[in-house]
Structure formats: structure tokens, C-alpha cells
Amino acid sequence: MAAPVGDIGLMGQNLILNMNDKGFTVVAYNRTTSKVDNFLANEAKGSKVQGAWSIEELCAKLKRPRKIILLVKAGSAVDDFIAQLSPHLEAGDIIIDGGNSHYPDSIRRTKELESKGLLFVGSGCPLWPLSHARWSPAAWPHIKEIFQATAAQVNGEPCCDWVGETGAGHYVKMVHNGIEYGDMQLIAEAYDILKRGLGLHEDEIADIFTTWNKGVLDSFLIEITANILKFKDDDGQPLVTKILDKAGQKGTGKWTAIAALDAGMPVTLIGEAVFARCLSGLKEERMRASKVIAGPQKEPFKGEKKQFIDDLEQALYASKIMSYTQGFMLMRETAKELNWNLNYAGIAQMWRGGCIIKSVFLGDITAAYNKTANLESLLFDDFFNKAAHKAQPGWRRIVAQAVLWGIPTPAFSTALSFFDGYRSEVVPANILQAQRDYFGAHTFKVVPGKENSKLPLGQDIHINWTGRGGNVSASTYSA
Numbered sequence: 399m400a401a402p403v404g405d406i407g408l409m410g411q412n413l414i415l416n417m418n419d420k421g422f423t424v425v426a427y428n429r430t431t432s433k434v435d436n437f438l439a440n441e442a443k444g445s446k447v448q449g450a451w452s453i454e455e456l457c458a459k460l461k462r463p464r465k466i467i468l469l470v471k472a473g474s475a476v477d478d479f480i481a482q483l484s485p486h487l488e489a490g491d492i493i494i495d496g497g498n499s500h501y502p503d504s505i506r507r508t509k510e511l512e513s514k515g516l517l518f519v520g521s522g523c524p525l526w527p528l529s530h531a532r533w534s535p536a537a538w539p540h541i542k543e544i545f546q547a548t549a550a551q552v553n554g555e556p557c558c559d560w561v562g563e564t565g566a567g568h569y570v571k572m573v574h575n576g577i578e579y580g581d582m583q584l585i586a587e588a589y590d591i592l593k594r595g596l597g598l599h600e601d602e603i604a605d606i607f608t609t610w611n612k613g614v615l616d617s618f619l620i621e622i623t624a625n626i627l628k629f630k631d632d633d634g635q636p637l638v639t640k641i642l643d644k645a646g647q648k649g650t651g652k653w654t655a656i657a658a659l660d661a662g663m664p665v666t667l668i669g670e671a672v673f674a675r676c677l678s679g680l681k682e683e684r685m686r687a688s689k690v691i692a693g694p695q696k697e698p699f700k701g702e703k704k705q706f707i708d709d710l711e712q713a714l715y716a717s718k719i720m721s722y723t724q725g726f727m728l729m730r731e732t733a734k735e736l737n738w739n740l741n742y743a744g745i746a747q748m749w750r751g752g753c754i755i756k757s758v759f760l761g762d763i764t765a766a767y768n769k770t771a772n773l774e775s776l777l778f779d780d781f782f783n784k785a786a787h788k789a790q791p792g793w794r795r796i797v798a799q800a801v802l803w804g805i806p807t808p809a810f811s812t813a814l815s816f817f818d819g820y821r822s823e824v825v826p827a828n829i830l831q832a833q834r835d836y837f838g839a840h841t842f843k844v845v846p847g848k849e850n851s852k853l854p855l856g857q858d859i860h861i862n863w864t865g866r867g868g869n870v871s872a873s874t875y876s877a
């Protein structure tokens with residue numbers, strides 16, 4: 399018996415009814431008890447769903463070990479509910495956090511509850527059915543059946559699995575959301591290029607997206623964007639053209655970017671996607687700037703439209719490959735740091751269904767990690783390596799054209815810069831190191847093969863750059 403607690407909103411209702419349909423006994427509780435009455439009298443009428451009108455009653459009704467799913471806003475509300483529930487629970491009972499909690503909170507909660515003999519599961523649900531699960535490992539056998547039965551299924555496999563220790567699950571969910579920000583931003587930029595660059599109408603753009611959805615970009619986000627573009631207001635105008643261009647954010651993309659900075663990993667596309675939302679938020683300032691800052695004179699597009707649209711598809715695909723490459727590099731690094739044993743093929747498989755970034759593309763990522771479990775990056779996988787190479791010419795043409803038009807493409811551009819940086823044996827960090835040593839004596843190392851008696855290999859070297867006019871001399875080294 400499981401009990402969703404907290405919010406009997408759309409997601410809570412779907413979860414309860416889904417579990418009921420799969421043959422589980424469910425107790426619904428909401429602190430606004432009239433919501434329980436309404437739900438039982440309407441949506442849950444005729445089902446086996448039971449109600450509880452107090453925390454005590456809820457805990458009394460549940461079979462041990464109790465499995466309680468919290469569907470409350472991430473943050474203090476989760477702690478408040480845990481504090482209310484804990485006195486009524488017994489050792490071995492399981493609290494499941496179904497919200498988008500920040501992973502350090504999940505690590506803390508797991509430790510706190512385990513010290514009281516309780517088990518904790520962090521399980522954010524971007525779309526119901528469940529797509530993620532992460533927890534006290536001892537909780538898994540008790541809830542595996544419920545979770546996997548109610549999860550989305552792709553090719554007969556449930557999109558729900560054990561991810562890793564303590565906060566690993568919420569960490570992976572956070573990266574999922576960051577990647578979601580990136581995918582959304584890439585689609586928005588493609589729309590902008592088609593609209594402002596090629597001058598297409600929303601209906602034409604919708605048709606392009608519908609076509610793309612049959613190819614390598616086949617995904618939930620491309621599909622809903624086509625639907626959004628076709629949606630008309632009462633006056634026949636595409637509704638999307640009436641939506642204020644200020645994007646909100648609840649924080650999971652920002653957390654991913656912060657985590658990337660903390661880990662020292664170049665997760666540039668998600669970072670740009672977050673900053674693009676920040677820039678969109680400066681609506682009034684942008685309006686003022688648009689009056690005084692001119693862009694390039696817009697030249698009408700003279701090329702072959704069909705080729706351009708194919709190039710754009712390839713640019714979106716290649717940029718997406720970069721974003722997922724970066725996201726998986728981040729998970730790899732953090733797993734190393736925190737001793738998590740992450741199953742990357744399993745993570746990609748979990749994201750294939752029941753979540754916002756679900757796509758055919760994730761099947762290729764699953765295949766890549768199934769082939770090589772410890773793959774350094776997706777770009778070392780044959781399939782993605784070839785795909786990026788094939789996309790490269792069109793991708794460059796799109797970024798170049800957008801720059802000439804003055805249409806901002808932070809996500810497309812940073813993806814291409816990452817690609818060019820990642821494939822560069824030599825980057826200009828020698829200049830940075832020289833500057834750091836010049837102004838701050840931060841030292842540098844010599845390139846292997848270029849060492850000499852004055853530039854010893856493997857040593858931290860400092861030069862007095864001004865004292866000798868830049869000439870190196872033995873007396874200026876401090877190794």
C-alpha cells in the first residue's frame with residue numbers, strides 16, 4: 399500500500415489513479431482535507447482509492463513498511479512534511495520525495511532519516527509516470543514493483559530504475575532538467591532563425607518541425623513545439639505570437655550550471671540556456687536597448703531554402719549531441735568525485751520515456767554506453783562521432799548566417815565552440831598561463847618536448863617577465 403501525500407493536483411491524481419489501475423491499494427491525503435473529499439467523490443469515484451483526513455489516520459492505514467510519496471514543492475515544504483510524518487513512522491518505513499528537490503537536500507535527508515531507521519527515496523517526476531528513482535538502496539526492493547509497474551515503458555522496458563546512492567538520483571534528475579533547458583533553447587533558436595531569418599510563418603515552421611519529428615530529432619519537445627506553433631487564438635493568429643518573451647525558471651537548470659562550474663566541467667550549452675532565460679527576463683531593458691543599438695542591415699536570404707532548412711536540422715542535431723556529451727561528462731565527473739556508481743546506459747534508457755526530453759536519440763545514447771560502459775564522452779562513440787562530422791558543414795553555415803543576420807544563437811554557437819575546443823589538441827591557454835604568471839606569479843608548466851635546462855619538465859615555473867624584458871634565465875625560475 400502506498401500513499402501519495404500533499405498535492406492532489408493533476409500529477410497527484412494521475413499517480414494515484416495509475417497505481418490503483420495497476421492493482422495497488424492507495425491512500426490519498428492532502429492537508430486541505432476538502433481536496434480529499436472532492437477527489438474521492440469525482441475522479442477517484444468507483445476506484446479502490448482510500449482517503450485519509452489526518453497524518454495519524456494516513457499512517458495507521460498503511461501496511462508496513464509504509465511507503466509514503468510526497469508531492470509537495472521542493473524546499474522547506476518537504477522538510478515540514480517529513481517532520482510531521484516521522485513521529486508516526488517506524489523503522490523500515492519509506493518516505494519518497496516526488497518533487498524536483500536539490501540533490502544536496504536529498505543527501506542530507508537520506509542521512510537524517512537513515513539515522514532514525516527510516517528510508518528515503520528522492521524521485522522527481524517531470525511527467526507522470528515516473529522516470530527517475532534514487533534512494534536509500536534498502537528501499538528499492540520494497541518499491542521497485544510499484545515504481546516500475548507505473549512507469550512509462552519503452553520497448554517493454556520500464557523507464558524507471560535505481561540510479562545510485564544518496565543524492566545520485568536527484569543529481570541525475572537535475573542534469574536531466576538542465577539538458578531539458580538546452581533542448582528547449584535550441585528549439586527556440588531554430589524557430590527564431592526560421593522566423594526572423596527566413597521570414598517563415600508559424601504554420602510553415604510547424605510543418606518543418608513535424609517533418610523533423612520523423613527523423614533524428616524525433617522527440618517530445620519537437621512534437622509539442624509543432625503543436626504549439628499550429629495553435630491559433632480566436633482571431634486566427636498563432637497564440638505563440640501573443641506570448642510575452644520572458645522565460646521563467648524554477649532553478650534546476652541553474653543548479654546544473656552551478657554544479658558544472660563546481661565540478662570544473664564545460665557544460666556550456668546548459669549554461670547558455672540558463673543565461674538566455676535571464677536575458678529574456680530583461681524585457682524592459684532590451685526594449686530600451688533596441689531603440690539605440692542597431693544590428694547589421696538585414697540582407698534577404700539568397701540561398702537555397704531547402705538546403706538551409708536541412709542545415710538547420712543538422713545544426714540542431716549536432717548541438718544536441720554536444721549538450722548530451724557535456725551533461726554525461728558532468729555526471730561522470732561528479733560520480734568520480736562522490737564515488738557514485740552510475741549506469742549511464744540505464745540513465746539514457748530511463749529518459750527515453752515518461753519525461754520531457756524523451757526522444758529516439760536517447761536510444762542511440764543507450765546503445766553507445768551499452769557498447770562501452772566507461773565511454774569517456776559521446777564523441778568517442780563511432781555513431782555520434784560520425785553524426786557530428788556529417789552535421790558539421792551545415793552547422794557551421796547556420797551559425798555563420800545567424801551571426802551575419804544578427805540573430806542570437808547562444809546555444810548553437812556555444813555547441814560549435816565546444817566542438818572546436820574539444821577537438822583541439824592545442825588551445826590558447828598558454829597565453830592565459832603566461833598572463834597569470836606575469837601578474838600573479840601563478841607559474842606554468844613547459845610543453846613536453848620543449849623542455850631545456852632552464853625550463854625543466856613537470857615543474858611549476860615562474861619567470862620575472864618584466865625584470866629581464868621577458869628573457870628567460872636560470873635565476874628567474876622558482877621551481
Ligand code: 3PG
Binds near residue numbers: 524575648649651
Ligand atoms: C518543470 O518542473 O516544470 C520543468 O522540468 C522545469 O521547470 P522550469 O522550466 O520552470 O525550471
